[in-house]
Amino acid sequence: MRMGYDLIIEQQQKLIMTPELKLALKILQLPAVELEELIQHELEANPVLDLVDDNRDEKPEVQQKQDKEEKEKEKEKEKEIDWKEYLQFQGKSYSMEGFDSDENSEFSYENFITYSYTLKDHLISQLRVSPINEKLRDIGEYIIECLDENGYLTATQEDMSEILSVDMDAVKEALGIIQTFEPFGVGAIDLKECLLIQLKNKDILDETIEVIVKNHLDDIACNRLNNISKKLSISIEEAQNYSDIIKNLEPKPGRAFEGSASTKYVTPDVYIEKIGNEYVVIINDHYGSRLMINQYYKNILNSEDKSSQASAYINNKLSSAMWLIRSLEHRKNTLYNVVKAILEYQMDFFEKGPMYLRTMTLKKIAEMVNVHESTVSRAISGKYVQTTRGIFEIKYFFKSGVDNQDGDAISSESIKKMIKNYVSGEDASKPVSDQHIADYLVKEGYMISRRTVAKYRDELGILSSSKRKRY
Incomplete structure (x- = not known):
């Protein structure tokens, strides 16, 4: 048997994950807020990129002619880059550009600034009007700061006494005052104490229900009322009544204020509006459609006396800028087509309501849009749509x-x-x-x-x- 080495030439097709392709995939996946952050970063890092002013005046005829000539030169330069290797763009842009909007609808992060009334704010306001001395008020404020979002204590009375350098009796007195505040149940160390505080404030605490709270919460949770009836020598009906009272208590008194300290705002990536008898899909594209190549660098590139070093630098930045613009266009068109397909498939939902939501899979929408399932998955990832029936995460419409x-x-x-x-x-x-x-x-x-x-x-x-x- 002869062994040896041979050189064999063969052709293979491979998709190389270039930095440009990675950027395109990343942009497709980003929701609106994160996309705006990326665009802002690119605007700062790439001097070739520029942002068109929405309020720019109409250009004079001479300027329009110059712009037309420059666009022709740009087209020639774009031919040097093989964009078709990665992405093919078809159709027109589908964005909020061209839709009427008054000056009051101008996008601004300041429009999202708000103040949320928290559980601690609510308790502090009650503490300040309580007829107590300054010492107890100071201790009370510290106790309130030691509460978690559900209203439970995160520190023991001993720890608070030591940290504040006050006696235990003062801490107990201040805590007792706070435990009378609304919502009832705040200031407890555990669930049992929380429930007992509520029963006491509602004036329905008796010996039997206190024993049930302390020893039979598991029986209440599992509806084992026969156990309670036998052990406490009460009727099954009485056990049922006590169970109803306990189940109507609030195990998390601070729940009403839950999330108020860290309010989350959702910025829709897509809008579905009904105009007349038709539904219209509008992509939230605040920055993407306003990006352009900076005029100053265009002039340098088109000048006769430019250096090879400057030309190489600008060409590199131009390539990056064009990839960004093309990737944004690809994201916009893909998202539009995906949401339009969802709209068509789930039309009964939009017309009649949630009861008419149909089973829908990524595969089904991918077939309708003629793309791969992974493209649909990236296009809807973390994105929200505002409809006539409210704001939904787009993945809400994909149901088994x-x-x-x-x-x-x-x-x-x-x-x-x-x-x-x-x-x-x-x-x-x-x-x-x-x-x-x-x-x-x-x-x-x-x-x-x-x-x-x-x-x-x-x-x-x-x-x-x-x-x-x-x-």
Whole structure:
């Protein structure tokens, strides 16, 4: 057997992930706010890029003629770059450019500035009008600062006494005052104390319910009312009444103020508006459609006496700028086509409401738009759409579901609504089981298993039949 080395020439097709292609994919995936940050960074880093002023005056005829000549030269220069190797752009731009907007709708981050009234603000305002001395007020303010977002203490009384260099009695007195503030239940160290504070403030605390809170919360959670009835020698009806009282208490008193300290704002990437009898898709493209090549560097590039070093530098920056502009255009067109396909497929949702949301997959939209599934996934990643029915994350429209007897698919959201409606009409003394719900849905023509019903019920926050039973 002869062994040796040979040179073999063969052709292979490979997609090389160039920095430019990476940028295009990154831009496609970015939501509006992050995209604006990237564009601002590129404007600062690349002197060839410029931002067109929305309020620019109409250009005189001579200037328009010069611009036309320069655009012809630009087209010749663009031919040197093989853009077709990576992206092909078809169609026109679909953005908010060209739509009427008054001066009050001018984009500004200042329009998003707000002040949120927090749990601590609410408690401090009550503390300031309380008839107490300055010492207790100072201790009270420190205690309030030691509360988490749910209203629970994050420090012990001993720690606060030591840090403030005050006696324990003063800390206890100040804490007792705060525990009378609304929302009732703040200032507790744990759930049991939180519930007892609420019962005391509502004047419904008695010996029996105190024992239940201290020793039988697990029985309440699992609806084991027979255990409570036997151990406390009370009737099952009394146990049910106590259970109802406890379940109506708030385990997280600060919940009403939840998220107020870190308010999240959503900037829609797409708008779906109804104009007359038609729906229109508008892309939020505040910066992308206003980018252009800086006139100063155009002139240098077109001058006869430019140096080779300057020419190389400008060509490099020009290439980067053009890639950015083309990538933004590609993102805009792709996002437009994807959302337009979603609009067409989910038209019943927009016309009739959430009950008519259809099962929809990435594959289905990819086929409609004639792109790969990964492109659709990137295009909708982290993005929101403002519609006539509210603001939704675009992925909201991609729902799994079940088939009916006709072979048509119905979304999980619609099935959940049916489950919720069916459970709401049940006899509380004989709650329906998951199997019973599944049998009902099968009779209605939807092929669904008991396990799927249990999954949807959990997602709806509905307890199992054993925990829903009332005595």
